[in-house]
Amino acid sequence: MFVADGNGNITGGADDFSEGSAGVSSSLVSGVYAINNDGTGQIILNGLTLDITLVSSSKLYLIEDDFSLDAGGTADKQDTSATAAPPSGTFAFRMHVENASVPSASVGALTITTGSVIGKEDLLALGGTLSSPTLSGAFNAPVSFGRGTATLNDVSSLQFFYYVVGSGKFLLLSKDAGVIGTAQAEAQSGTPFATTSLSGSYAFGSKGDTAISLGGVNSAGRFSASNGTISAGVLDSVKDGATSNISFNAGTYTVDSTTGRVDVTLNASSSIHEIFYLVSSSRAFFLIDDSSKVEDGTLDLQQSSSFSNASLNGQFAFVMDGFDATTLKDRVGTLQADGNGRLTLNEVANAGGAISVPGPLSGTYSVSTNGRTTASISSLSSNLIFYLVSSNDAYIVQADSGTEISGIISKQQ
Numbered sequence: 001m002f003v004a005d006g007n008g009n010i011t012g013g014a015d016d017f018s019e020g021s022a023g024v025s026s027s028l029v030s031g032v033y034a035i036n037n038d039g040t041g042q043i044i045l046n047g048l049t050l051d052i053t054l055v056s057s058s059k060l061y062l063i064e065d066d067f068s069l070d071a072g073g074t075a076d077k078q079d080t081s082a083t084a085a086p087p088s089g090t091f092a093f094r095m096h097v098e099n100a101s102v103p104s105a106s107v108g109a110l111t112i113t114t115g116s117v118i119g120k121e122d123l124l125a126l127g128g129t130l131s132s133p134t135l136s137g138a139f140n141a142p143v144s145f146g147r148g149t150a151t152l153n154d155v156s157s158l159q160f161f162y163y164v165v166g167s168g169k170f171l172l173l174s175k176d177a178g179v180i181g182t183a184q185a186e187a188q189s190g191t192p193f194a195t196t197s198l199s200g201s202y203a204f205g206s207k208g209d210t211a212i213s214l215g216g217v218n219s220a221g222r223f224s225a226s227n228g229t230i231s232a233g234v235l236d237s238v239k240d241g242a243t244s245n246i247s248f249n250a251g252t253y254t255v256d257s258t259t260g261r262v263d264v265t266l267n268a269s270s271s272i273h274e275i276f277y278l279v280s281s282s283r284a285f286f287l288i289d290d291s292s293k294v295e296d297g298t299l300d301l302q303q304s305s306s307f308s309n310a311s312l313n314g315q316f317a318f319v320m321d322g323f324d325a326t327t328l329k330d331r332v333g334t335l336q337a338d339g340n341g342r343l344t345l346n347e348v349a350n351a352g353g354a355i356s357v358p359g360p361l362s363g364t365y366s367v368s369t370n371g372r373t374t375a376s377i378s379s380l381s382s383n384l385i386f387y388l389v390s391s392n393d394a395y396i397v398q399a400d401s402g403t404e405i406s407g408i409i410s411k412q413q
Contacts (some may be wrong), residue, residue: 001078001145001163002045009033010045014145016161016173023177024161033406038334038346039317039412045269050265053185053317056413061319063330068353070328072321072407079166080330083146083266086115086139087162087170090188091120092260092277094285094296095277096208097158097174097181102126103209105296106154107277107287108135109188109259112294115139120259121154122287130275130289131155149175189280197281198225201232201305203371203387205395206288206297207322209404212240217293220304220370220387220408223266230252234250234372236385239293241325243383248272260284268394301391307371311391313339318329320396320407327352329405334412341365345377 002013010031012277017022027046035041039054042065049065053220058077064070090111097104119135133154138234139162142148146164151157152170158179159171174181190197203222210216215238223233230251239245253276254263262279265271273289282301284412304311320331333347342365349356363377371388383399394413 001147002031002043004033006093012145013045014147015045015048016175018175018180020180021178022365024173024175027163034042038298038315038350040181040333040346048131049062050197051332051350053334055317055321055413059410061317061332061408061410063319063321063332063348064349065350065355067352069287070318070330070350070353072330072332074408075108076165076169076321078146078164081247082167083142083164086141086148086150087112087164087167087185088114089167090191092188092279092285093183094233094277094287094298095181095183096173096294096296097179097184098159098209098214099156099181103214103294104128104365105208105287105294107275107285107296109261109263110135110152110185110276112139115141117150117152120261122261122277122288122289123154124287124291126211126294127291132271153163154225172294186283186323188260188278190278191253191393192258193256193260193278194257195228195253197255197260197278198253198262198276198284199281200225200226201302201370202284202299202396203302204286204288204297204299205397205406205408206295206386207404208288208293208295210293215404216240217295218397218404219295220295220385220395220406222387223248224253225253230264232370233266234266234370235268236372236397236399238397238399238401238404241404243399243401287348295325298392300389302388303370304371304388306369307373307388308366308369309365310339311367311371311388312337312373312386312394313364313391316409318407318409319398320398320405322398322403322405324400324405325402329403331405331407337365343377344377345380347380356388378404 068113104125110119117137170184219237221235260275373386
């Protein structure tokens with residue numbers, strides 16, 4: 001968390017950093033920042049350099065700009081009126097953890113009452129089988145900056161730092177030595193849930209780990225849901241460098257009225273089992289039940305029943321994170337779409353810690369009525385796939401062999 005004064009100064013904040021087996025290092029931060037007219041810019045915190053692109057005054061995308069270091073992520077404006085107490089209420093969450101070099105992911109729902117936790121999750125470790133443990137634990141009161149400590153107990157006990165974004169959202173970072181993990185939680189709404197709570201067409205993005213590599217699977221897609229039936233599904237995925245485009249035109253689901261847990265079976269070339277936890281009828285976190293990978297993601301209700309090239313029109317902020325055939329790769333910047341099939345991309349790219357700013361890259365795109373968009377951008381990729389949530393937001397996957405790169409785009413406000 002950092003405090004920006006509107007005049008180029010970072011006047012305070014806190015940073016927790018986790019890498020390898022050493023545990024978390026924590027420090028207070030200060031620094032400077034600069035923003036360009038197009039919303040791109042840079043933040044420097046205690047020597048940590050971040051290249052950023054503003055979505056709005058309340059949200060930004062970022063990558064690290066430091067030699068031999070790579071990272072990509074997002075930042076949301078904090079509601080400081082919610083930072084004096086632990087989170088309270090019922091939240092759906094999504095967590096990805098590497099514990100003793102074994103990746104795992106979980107999705108679930110937890111209720112926090114005066115700092116005490118009860119809940120339910122679905123948990124999958126790489127090479128294992130899906131389990132559904134109960135949750136317990138505690139959230140201690142924040143000390144400063146909406147930052148506090150928490151304990152979550154399922155099949156083991158894990159310690160976390162948490163940061164309050166607002167009354168409806170918080171973030172988690174594992175603090176145990178040898179455990180690398182992050183999570184996000186968002187307040188549930190729409191209870192009691194029913195089969196009709198999942199209804200309409202949804203776009204989604206996900207990523208995860210395989211036995212071959214961390215970050216070895218990246219996906220994006222869409223489907224329609226109605227009365228317990230899944231239809232009109234399509235998925236673009238890159239797993240261990242191999243691309244696939246899969247259709248799933250039949251499937252089923254059931255919804256738990258209390259927790260918002262959705263048990264999904266998709267019928268493609270083989271059966272795919274997934275677990276969703278509803279944030280609301282328009283958003284959910286999900287986990288794919290597959291012992292060969294640990295993949296989790298987010299889905300959002302599409303805001304149109306029919307898309308076209310005109311649906312992608314304006315200037316968008318984007319961030320992409322992953323690796324290509326030679327090195328780690330992160331991108332942040334702006335993407336201009338003219339509504340008629342032409343793109344211009346301006347990016348800062350981090351390739352294994354080497355920063356480049358290649359200048360405007362031109363390209364083309366074509367939007368299908370279901371929101372699946374194919375794009376080609378010179379010197380970057382001829383196989384970018386967007387899945388539109390709306391005319392403002394989309395999930396991206398780079399469907400090139402040998403790559404594992406995905407991300408999000410959002411129209412600048």
